[in-house]
Amino acid sequence: xxxxxxxxxxxxxxxxxxxxxxxxxxxxxxxxxxxxxxxxxxxxxxxxxxxxxxxxxxxxxxxxxxxxxxxxxxxxxxxxxxxxxxxxxxxxxxxxxxxxxxxxxxxxxxxxxxxxxxxxxxxxxxxxxxxxxxxxxxxxxxx
Amino acid sequence: xxxxxxxxxxxxxxxxxxxxxxxxxxxxxxxxxxxxxxxxxxxxxxxxxxxxxxxxxxxxxxxxxxxxxxxxxxxxxxxxxxxxxxxxxxxxxxxxxxxxxxxxxxxxxxxxxxxxxxxxxxxxxxxxxxxxxxxxxxxxxxx
Numbered sequence: 001x002x003x004x005x006x007x008x009x010x011x012x013x014x015x016x017x018x019x020x021x022x023x024x025x026x027x028x029x030x031x032x033x034x035x036x037x038x039x040x041x042x043x044x045x046x047x048x049x050x051x052x053x054x055x056x057x058x059x060x061x062x063x064x065x066x067x068x069x070x071x072x073x074x075x076x077x078x079x080x081x082x083x084x085x086x087x088x089x090x091x092x093x094x095x096x097x098x099x100x101x102x103x104x105x106x107x108x109x110x111x112x113x114x115x116x117x118x119x120x121x122x123x124x125x126x127x128x129x130x131x132x133x134x135x136x137x138x139x140x141x142x143x
Numbered sequence: 144x145x146x147x148x149x150x151x152x153x154x155x156x157x158x159x160x161x162x163x164x165x166x167x168x169x170x171x172x173x174x175x176x177x178x179x180x181x182x183x184x185x186x187x188x189x190x191x192x193x194x195x196x197x198x199x200x201x202x203x204x205x206x207x208x209x210x211x212x213x214x215x216x217x218x219x220x221x222x223x224x225x226x227x228x229x230x231x232x233x234x235x236x237x238x239x240x241x242x243x244x245x246x247x248x249x250x251x252x253x254x255x256x257x258x259x260x261x262x263x264x265x266x267x268x269x270x271x272x273x274x275x276x277x278x279x280x281x282x283x284x285x286x
Contacts, residue, residue: 039219039230044270047218047232047249075190076182078255078264080226085253087182087265089190106190108251108267110228112221121221122230124251124267126184 005031006117009084013072013109016120017090021070023062029055033112033119041124043105069093075106082113092128103128148174149260152227156215156252159263160233164213166205172198176255176262184267186248212236218249225256235271246271 005015005027012031019028029051032038038051042061048054069092076087086109093102110122148158148170155174162170172194175181181194185204191197212235219230229252236245253265 037219037221041249041269046272049219076180076192076265078180078226078253080223083221083223083226083228085226085228085265087267106184106267108253108265110221110251122219122228122251124230124249124269126267127187127270129189 006119009079009086009111009118012111012118012120013086017070017072021067023065023067025059025062028058031120033121037121039122043125043127066095069095084111149262152222152229152254152261155254155261155263156229160213160215164210166208166210168198168202168205171201174263176264180264182265186268186270209238212238227254
């Protein structure tokens with residue numbers, strides 16, 4: 001993780017997943033934008049709006065959990081001077097799990113710039129899909 | 144719907160939902176960005192990448208369907224000169240349905256500007272939640 005997590009959207013993103021993997025609520029708080037602009041949708045969950053509600057949800061998730069193994073991979077990105085969208089594939093695996101299967105989650109992360117610092121404004125995650133080796137990514141059409 | 148669906152992110156969005164409500168694949172094709180930048184995640188579904196894959200999914204959805212009633216409401220927006228993110232709540236109801244319940248879907252829509260025209264680049268929708276009157280929005284924490 002970079003020394004200054006606010007230097008770029010990618011650095012904020014690295015810090016976000018580091019905070020998740022370490023169950024670090026202080027780092028998680030540092031990288032979200034303040035106030036009502038913060039929006040989080042956990043997999044299968046409803047809309048959480050405002051930094052207080054968002055951080056409360058992460059506190060619940062972190063409570064009593066063992067630090068998971070969290071990897072993320074960039075799929076697509078759209079960037080401008082003060083706004084960036086990064087579509088990522090997350091792989092989340094409970095640490096020490098006997099199973100080799102990881103949950104795979106597709107997430108859209110939105111970053112905004114305030115002066116010279118970048119912040120996470122929106123995290124929108126889809127339902128996890130259990131990873132199956134050597135199987136192409138499922139493409140369901142359920143809209 | 145505006146005469147020129149490309150004049151602003153909001154106008155593209157209106158056209159997107161009009162295309163859905165009218166099962167209009169020609170309009171749907173007109174408002175998506177070309178090539179690999181197009182990304183669509185339907186509720187509960189996997190990642191569709193590239194305009195061809197995205198439009199094929201909408202063709203499947205439209206096939207044999209009755210035009211649904213589709214409303215959308217802006218929840219939050221992040222905008223810059225050539226990139227915009229709009230978080231919306233969709234309400235989708237089969238037309239002529241005896242039930243009064245609509246499916247409520249939270250979606251993140253990403254728009255990019257190419258010269259003087261805006262296009263839809265990403266549509267990321269969550270699982271529908273059945274609407275229940277006079278009940279606060281559920282806020283589950285399942286990450």
